[in-house]
Amino acid sequence: MKFRNFKMVDYVVYGRGCFEQLDEILAPHRKEGAPMVFLLDHFFANDNAFKARIPLRGNDILVDADVTHEPKTTYVDKIADDLKAKFGTVSGVIGIGGGSAMDLAKAVSLMMTNPGKAHDYQGWDLVKNPGVYKVGIPTLSGTGAEVSRTTVLTGPTKKLGMNSDFTPFDQIVLDPELIKNAPVNQRFYTGMDCYIHCIESLQGTYINAFSRSYGEKALELCQEVFLNKKQWDEESDEQLMMASYAGGMSIAYSQVGVAHAVSYGLSYLLGTKHGIGNCIVFNHLEEFYPEGVKEFHQMVKQNGIDIPVGITKGLTDEQFNTMIDVSLGMAPLWENALGKDWKEQMTRERLRALYERL
DSSP states (O other): OOOOOOOOOSEEEESTTGGGGHHHHHGGGOBTTBOEEEEEEGGGTTOHHHHTTSOOOTTOEEEEEOOSSSOBHHHHHHHHHHHHHHHSSOSEEEEEESHHHHHHHHHHHHHTTSOSOGGGGOEESOOOSOOSEEEEEESSOSSOTTTOSOOOOBOSSOBOOEESTTOSOSEEEEOGGGGTTOOHHHHHHHHHHHHHHHHHHHTSTTOOHHHHHHHHHHHHHHHIIIIIOSSOOHHHHHHHHHHHHHHHHHTSSSOOOHHHHHHHHHHHHHOOOHHHHHHHHHTTOTTTOHHHHHHHHHHHHHTTOOOOOOTTTTOOHHHHHHHHHHHHTOHHHHHHHHOTTHHHHSOHHHHHHHHHHO
16 A cells, blocks of 8 residues: 655644744845745734734835635736736745635745646645645634645636645744634634635544544634534634644644535535535435534624525536536545445436435
8 A cells, every 4th residue: 555645734833922033034035136925814904003014124025905706827827927027036926815825925926936837736646746835824723724725716627726735834833812803704614614614624434543632623623613602702713823723733644524525516606715615415314423513503603603504505517517527526535525436326317316406
């Protein structure tokens, strides 16, 4: 048996207030004439106080990254092409924000050094060259994007990441202070992304002791934050940030499952954001994850969250088929969830019926 030689993030700094060390962290990686590029989640577009804390030097660039929808490959190409045209190269790319902002940073970093277009690299181990130096700084916790070897990208024909050993960040900055002002609903949806992929990983066919050790801890932290606490506090920020990190690590040697595979189709067709898409799908997955869905329903009720329903009502056969095609393209997810004979179990008809319930 051949074991995968897993690439991890090179450097991790954690602690309340560690964002203030960013200037010091970046300094050794600066190259003369080549700027650092900060891709800032558009959530902070009008937050001049936060922008003032970003250590811009020389010809550094601060971009208000449009992550209204998950990053499109065309958006990645535009940013990378503009940077190459203006500077030739850059010293690094820093993604500050939720999972989409961090995924955008990873993708732009890779497209600074790899030929062609971003959609050429949607898949597993297609990236051939290391990207430029890249840093991830989460201001939402749950996606695990800060530690994963993929990016979530929507291309012309599919929603699929650049899954490669060159994708993980060189540095991540985990400052719980940065997630304290996240909107309640968004914080829940993103936290549930972590909870759901822990359930999928722990109950999947790929599970092993490495993944289980991280997944169980992440699950425990999510339960503490969203089920056992009466109100949100500073400790909640710290716990959720570490749940996201551990949850991301848990799928290093395992995989996610049904909710993620189905939500990819929603996102591709309808533009549904990843976190809320997972919640919409998981809400209906009792047949696959009965205990997890039961607990999820408790969390939804306890936190006063409304999960959208009826979002696929009125879709055409062609639109359903598009979602089904995208979803069934996620073979490793389905195999992890259902085993090697997943194609016999998850027929197009069964998946269509599932989509119709959402």
